[in-house]
Amino acid sequence: RLDASDFESQAAFLAALRTESTRKQLQQTIAAYEQNLAAATDRLQRAQNAVNGKTEPELSACKAAEQQADALYRQLTAQTAVTAKELSDLQKAQLQLQELEKKMGTLQDAYQTAASLAETARGNNPSRLTFSAFVLQAILDDVLQAANLRLTSMSRGRYSLSRTGDVLDARRENGLNIEVTDSFTGVARPVKTLSGGELFLASLSLALGLSDVVQAYAGGIRLDTILVDEGFGTLDSEALDMAIRTLTDLQKGGRLVGIISHVSELRERISARLEVIPGQRGSTTVFHV
Known part of the structure; x- marks a missing residue:
């Protein structure tokens, strides 16, 4: 075996x-x-029986669809990469904006007081009063106080000037308007309601009051010369007398007072004067001392 x-x-x-x-x-x-093996043989037999009499499907259309789908997939993949890059840039920008917002908040807190002061100084308030106008108000109050010392005397106690704080025009600065108080009526009214002679006396008082305030503010500077150009022709004899008396008191105080006027009555009251005489061949001048 x-x-x-x-x-x-x-x-x-x-x-x-x-x-x-x-x-x-x-x-x-x-x-x-x-x-x-027997089970596989049985399955093979059943599969062969199932496909008997059938034709193989056309796969070219499916292949074309597969190619299109693959191309679309590649395109969308590229777009996804671009979108992801843009998203990353936007996220970085967002972080930068958040940092800037934090810094801005810190700056706003730091400069809030300065901004409030700046707005107030520019006149952004209900009174439309700027800082410069506020300073001028204080100076104007001093000028009016000095002017009233002379205006009250020249008007025999009738008139006095004061500043009005009413808002007349919200588009403009306010607080520098002047009104006159009439002691005869006890009513304050606009300065423009004064007559020509009264307005001259008020203007002269303001000029002299301004001169006093400038000297007081300047500290050591003295205005030794005052020139008054016209205005005397609108005064009656009584008002003219008061105006001349006021200017004479200034002269006695050591100031040089110059008057330019066509009023003939002033010739009798002013000893030293320069008279301009018109003529056919021109004007001539004569000094009277």
Whole structure:
């Protein structure tokens, strides 16, 4: 039997000999294989029976659709990359804006007081009063106080000037308007309601009051010369007398007072004067001392 077998020798036979347990395992493996083979053969047969009489579908259209889908996928992938880059840039910009917003909030807190002062100084308030107008109001009050000392005397206690703080025009600066109080009626009214002579006396009082205030503010600067140009022709004899008396008191106080006027009555009251005489060949001048 050894000679009839495929074994070359008894040693080869003994090397190939398996134990009982190994043979059982091999038999089980073979049995499982045969079983799986039979099941696969059955499935193959059923599949062949199912496709009998059928033709293979046309796949060219599906391949074209697949190519289009692949191209669209590549395009959308590229767009996604671009969108992701834009999104990243926007996120960075958002972070920068948030940082700037924090800094702006800090600056607003720091400069809120300065902004409030600036708005107030520009006149952004219900009174439309700027800082410069506020300063001028204080100076004007001093000028009016000094002017009233002379106007009250020249008007025999009838008139006095005061500043009105009413808002006359919301588009313009206010607080520098002057009104006159008439002690005869006890009513304050606009300065423009004064007559020509009364307005001259008020203007002269303001000029002299301004001169006094400028000297007081300047500290050491003295205005030694005052020139009055016209205006005396609108005064009656009594008002003219009061105006001349006021100017004479200034002269006695050490100031040089110059008057330019066509009123002939002033010639009798002014000893030193320069008279201009018109003529056919021009004007001539004569000094009277």
